[in-house]
Amino acid sequence: MNRREALSRVSLMLGGTLSAPTLLAFDRWNQMTPESRVNSPSILNEEQREIMARVAERIIPKTDTPGAIDVGVPAFIELMLREGYTKPVQDTFLTGLGDLAGKGFLTASADQQTTLLKQVEAQTLANAKAGSVSFWQLIKELTVWGYFTSEAGIKSSFDYQPIPGKFEAIKIRPGQKDFMYGNQV
Amino acid sequence: MNLNINAQKAQTYDAIVVGSGMTGGWAAKELTEKGLNVLVLERGYEIKHVEDYKTAMQDPWEFEHRGKITTVAAEEHYASMFFSAKEGSQFNFTNDKEHPYIQKRPFNWIRGYHTGGKSLIWGKHTYRWNREDFLANTKEGIGIDWPIRYEELVPWYTYIEKFVGISGQAEGLAVLPDSTFLPPMAMTAPEVHFKKSVAQKLNRPITIGRVAHLTKPQPWHTAVGRASCQFRNRCTRGCPYGGYFSSLAATLPAARSTNRLTILHNAIVKEIILDDHDQKAKGVRVIDQNTMEVREFYAKVLFLNAGTIGSTSILMNSKSARFPNGLGNDSDQLGRNLMDHHLAVGARADIEGFEDDYYFGARPGSLYIPRFRNWGNDKKRDYLRGFGYQGGAARADWSRGSTEPGFGADFKKRLTQPGPWKMSLTGFGEVLPDPNNRFYLSPDKTDKWGLPQVVFDADFSANDRAMRKDIMNDGAEMLEAAGFKNVTTYDNPAAHMGLGIHEMGTARMGKDPKTSVLNKYNQVHTCKNVFVTDGSAMASASNVNPSLTYMALTARAASYAVAQLKAKNL
Ligand SMILES: Cc1cc2nc3c(=O)[nH]c(=O)nc-3n(C[C@H](O)[C@H](O)[C@H](O)COP(=O)(O)OP(=O)(O)OC[C@H]3O[C@@H](n4cnc5c(N)ncnc54)[C@H](O)[C@@H]3O)c2cc1C
Ligand code: SF4
Numbered sequence: 001m002n003r004r005e006a007l008s009r010v011s012l013m014l015g016g017t018l019s020a021p022t023l024l025a026f027d028r029w030n031q032m033t034p035e036s037r038v039n040s041p042s043i044l045n046e047e048q049r050e051i052m053a054r055v056a057e058r059i060i061p062k063t064d065t066p067g068a069i070d071v072g073v074p075a076f077i078e079l080m081l082r083e084g085y086t087k088p089v090q091d092t093f094l095t096g097l098g099d100l101a102g103k104g105f106l107t108a109s110a111d112q113q114t115t116l117l118k119q120v121e122a123q124t125l126a127n128a129k130a131g132s133v134s135f136w137q138l139i140k141e142l143t144v145w146g147y148f149t150s151e152a153g154i155k156s157s158f159d160y161q162p163i164p165g166k167f168e169a170i171k172i173r174p175g176q177k178d179f180m181y182g183n184q185v
Numbered sequence: 186m187n188l189n190i191n192a193q194k195a196q197t198y199d200a201i202v203v204g205s206g207m208t209g210g211w212a213a214k215e216l217t218e219k220g221l222n223v224l225v226l227e228r229g230y231e232i233k234h235v236e237d238y239k240t241a242m243q244d245p246w247e248f249e250h251r252g253k254i255t256t257v258a259a260e261e262h263y264a265s266m267f268f269s270a271k272e273g274s275q276f277n278f279t280n281d282k283e284h285p286y287i288q289k290r291p292f293n294w295i296r297g298y299h300t301g302g303k304s305l306i307w308g309k310h311t312y313r314w315n316r317e318d319f320l321a322n323t324k325e326g327i328g329i330d331w332p333i334r335y336e337e338l339v340p341w342y343t344y345i346e347k348f349v350g351i352s353g354q355a356e357g358l359a360v361l362p363d364s365t366f367l368p369p370m371a372m373t374a375p376e377v378h379f380k381k382s383v384a385q386k387l388n389r390p391i392t393i394g395r396v397a398h399l400t401k402p403q404p405w406h407t408a409v410g411r412a413s414c415q416f417r418n419r420c421t422r423g424c425p426y427g428g429y430f431s432s433l434a435a436t437l438p439a440a441r442s443t444n445r446l447t448i449l450h451n452a453i454v455k456e457i458i459l460d461d462h463d464q465k466a467k468g469v470r471v472i473d474q475n476t477m478e479v480r481e482f483y484a485k486v487l488f489l490n491a492g493t494i495g496s497t498s499i500l501m502n503s504k505s506a507r508f509p510n511g512l513g514n515d516s517d518q519l520g521r522n523l524m525d526h527h528l529a530v531g532a533r534a535d536i537e538g539f540e541d542d543y544y545f546g547a548r549p550g551s552l553y554i555p556r557f558r559n560w561g562n563d564k565k566r567d568y569l570r571g572f573g574y575q576g577g578a579a580r581a582d583w584s585r586g587s588t589e590p591g592f593g594a595d596f597k598k599r600l601t602q603p604g605p606w607k608m609s610l611t612g613f614g615e616v617l618p619d620p621n622n623r624f625y626l627s628p629d630k631t632d633k634w635g636l637p638q639v640v641f642d643a644d645f646s647a648n649d650r651a652m653r654k655d656i657m658n659d660g661a662e663m664l665e666a667a668g669f670k671n672v673t674t675y676d677n678p679a680a681h682m683g684l685g686i687h688e689m690g691t692a693r694m695g696k697d698p699k700t701s702v703l704n705k706y707n708q709v710h711t712c713k714n715v716f717v718t719d720g721s722a723m724a725s726a727s728n729v730n731p732s733l734t735y736m737a738l739t740a741r742a743a744s745y746a747v748a749q750l751k752a753k754n755l
Binding site: 083164 | 242244245246248249250251252253254255256257370371372373374413415416417418419540541542543544545546547548582583584586587588590591592593594596597598600601602603
């Protein structure tokens with residue numbers, strides 16, 4: 001058993017705290033040379049970057065609270081792709097963006113974009129294999145994570161309590177927001 | 186000549202304690218409080234309580250990778266990946282790349298090389314061992330008999346518990362003796378329901394986890410600068426409130442206040458120096474981890490508290506004409522009987538209902554289900570010993586969005602609401618001592634400091650694997666008894682030693698020097714002024730978390746050592 005296998009098993013058995021994409025990120029031992037991770041330039045071109053940002057915004061759109069783009073999710077995704085994922089995973093991501101480009105995602109209407117992404121999601125669910133990683137899973141996890149850990153995302157979505165001071169069972173009031181404690185990080 | 190004598194004098198103390206972690210902190214406190222001048226040698230870098238907890242007050246958005254681990258960090262901390270895969274705490278876990286070891290059979294060695302050792306990253310579950318834990322070996326003919334009994338530890342448990350501060354509920358159970366408690370933490374509504382159902386239908390008691398958190402600080406806690414736990418559950422980043430017990434927050438400040446404590450950091454103890462005349466240890470040889478400079482320090486008594494593998498390695502590395510196979514190793518038991526707890530097996534369920542039940546605050550800790558198998562009236566199983574569970578029920582938070590289908594405005598809105606309740610139970614099972622489960626020092630591979638690398642060669646036994654089946658099934662049975670939905674079990678056949686993070690047993694105590702390394706006072710049988718009071722000393726593993734017992738043994742041994750010094754026996 002190599003280290004990566006060991007790690008993914010640990011995570012799976014401890015309750016799947018880490019998702020498959022994150023686990024695959026650990027798979028760097030054979031594929032990544034030290035040079036390839038130092039100062040590696042951006043791996044997305046302008047068009048890919050634009051599609052990535054639009055998809056993130058479709059996942060968490062601006063409503064009465066900020067959307068993915070407002071809180072800087074695209075920059076977070078790019079950073080994580082570069083520093084948190086291996087070449088094969090990066091390639092999967094780029095292929096996903098390429099497929100959307102080929103389907104004219106950028107010029108499609110909002111509704112068409114949503115329809116397109118619904119198809120992508122349905123396909124992903126249909127093709128899901130244990131331990132495999134897909135473009136949709138990746139971008140969704142990174143969007144959700146980037147959004148709900150951003151300052152604006154947290155403050156507009158939750159009742160943020162960095163120092164609660166006590167632990168108490170309570171009853172939910174109507175319209176109550178979820179508490180957030182900052183301990184996910 | 187004079188110069189040399191002066192230099193030697195300046196490096197001479199009454200006692201040397203190796204390691205500043207959970208047990209080293211206690212050795213330092215007890216020995217200084219009893220009047221000894223003590224030198225603590227710590228191989229890692231210095232962490233100052235409060236001021237060096239750099240990430241403790243950081244908000245989520247202040248972390249560059251928002252807590253996610255990078256590929257580089259993943260490689261450097263591979264052993265502790267599950268426990269440290271967080272941007273805010275990875276530096277509290279030892280870098281495996283800089284501190285390599287060899288896995289002949291898979292073993293994850295999870296460490297903390299810095300002030301406080303693993304007391305900065307532990308889970309804080311704190312349980313007494315029970316009477317049977319000290320008798321099981323001799324009754325079943327496994328390993329060797331313990332040279333002590335539960336009754337002898339009781340006053341030491343009580344003494345430690347008071348100072349540590351343990352929140353919990355007294356239950357009067359023989360299987361899980363009560364400690365001296367601070368007020369218990371609350372159970373969530375589904376947990377209360379679970380407890381009642383399991384008591385009624387299966388007659389198994391469940392209690393709230395006993396954790397070393399101050400729920401109601403006492404004067405002796407505030408005296409060392411500790412305050413009440415704030416329920417932030419960011420403990421592995423270090424706690425500026427001293428809300429949980431660590432040697433940084435509690436024992437080291439107590440030792441320091443005696444003015445008899447000296448701590449030296451970056452000091453890797455390489456070996457014990459034996460005095461050829463009287464076969465006693467006269468000091469230790471130390472390598473500075475940064476400058477590589479080698480120095481010697483001397484003392485009348487040595488306490489090894491470098492963690493199980495660390496302390497036993499030092500003994501193995503201390504070779505002399507008298508001890509060609511390592512200090513105190515006449516029995517050839519050094520490094521053998523390596524034990525851990527087996528985990529990564531249990532059950533989970535979804536919970537319907539309780540929609541308006543919620544909670545305020547992040548509770549560090551969980552439920553505890555004491556051992557019920559091979560105990561009392563339970564019919565004998567096809568394996569020896571037993572297991573307990575930690576676990577609990579909580580509402581899913583926004584992170585469920587990573588795996589839940591859907592996207593868009595409704596999806597976003599939904600994730601800002603408390604999610605469904607879920608419950609999970611993880612078993613911690615007892616591993617039996619086995620002389621073939623061992624570690625030894627590599628004959629040829631060394632680390633950066635020229636010290637031989639540790640080679641792990643241990644695995645779970647047939648007994649352990651049989652027990653795992655019951656852990657799964659019994660977990661599921663209890664979740665079903667509570668009427669929870671979608672009950673699933675899990676057991677990873679690849680789970681291996683080390684992940685239980687409770688390594689112990691490699692310099693066991695016993696009555697007979699022919700079969701053990703330490704006597705009943707944690708004293709090396711054949712080198713009386715060396716005491717080993719961490720997990721190395723354990724003759725069996727129980728199924729409850731071990732640190733309270735290590736601490737009790739340490740305080741007891743320190744008291745004995747000082748009495749022996751006074752009686753001029755050391
Ligand atoms: C993630 C995690 C969760 C845990 N949860 C629990 C729990 O809930 N309950 C429980 O009871 N236990 C728990 N444990 C186990 C607990 O942390 C250990 O049992 C305890 O810390 C052991 O104390 P120690 O003094 O032997 O070692 P440590 O606390 O590890 O201290 C050893 C110290 O010695 C130093 N050292 C090592 N080698 C040398 C050398 N050659 N020279 C000088 N210094 C040296 C190290 O740097 C370190 O500071 C947990 C452990 C981990 C990793
Ligand atoms: S939960 Fe309590 S002990 Fe843990 S960091 Fe917060 S205040 Fe400290």
